[in-house]
Amino acid sequence: MTIAMERVQAAALTPESVMRRLDDLERDLASRQGELEAAAYAWFVAKRERERLWATAFLASGASTVAERKAEADLECAVYGKDDEARYEALKAATRVLETRASIGMSLLRSYGRAAG
Numbered sequence: 001m002t003i004a005m006e007r008v009q010a011a012a013l014t015p016e017s018v019m020r021r022l023d024d025l026e027r028d029l030a031s032r033q034g035e036l037e038a039a040a041y042a043w044f045v046a047k048r049e050r051e052r053l054w055a056t057a058f059l060a061s062g063a064s065t066v067a068e069r070k071a072e073a074d075l076e077c078a079v080y081g082k083d084d085e086a087r088y089e090a091l092k093a094a095t096r097v098l099e100t101r102a103s104i105g106m107s108l109l110r111s112y113g114r115a116a117g
Contacts, residue, residue, distance in 0.1 A: 015112045022105045029098050036091045043088035046081030053077045 057073035 013108065015109060018105050018108050018112070022102055022109075025098050025102045025105065029095065029102075032091065032095060032098075036088075036095055039084070039088040039091050043081065043084040046084040050077050050080040053080060 054073045054077040057076040058069050061069040061072045063069045063072055
């Protein structure tokens with residue numbers, strides 16, 4: 001987006017349009033909350049299981065050095081839970097973006113209030 005387009009877009013903002021956008025963001029965050037919680041639960045369960053599998057692989061390794069045993073355990077467990085982790089991190093990132101947008105909107109409303117008052 002060019003600077004001129006950003007200025008036109010910023011000029012079109014009104015307190016009412018910002019409040020509508022904040023309402024949309026609130027609904028979006030609320031609709032994602034359950035999905036984020038479920039993804040977090042699945043990831044932390046998978047993470048604990050991966051840690052258990054890693055410890056089992058480390059102890060079962062026939063390697064002669066600790067570094068080799070760690071490498072073998074890492075290789076054996078590296079992909080366990082990757083889909084759960086990816087889903088959780090993606091939802092967490094999307095939520096952070098929405099929260100940042102909401103924060104910007106609230107700052108805009110505060111500045112409108114100071115300018116009007």
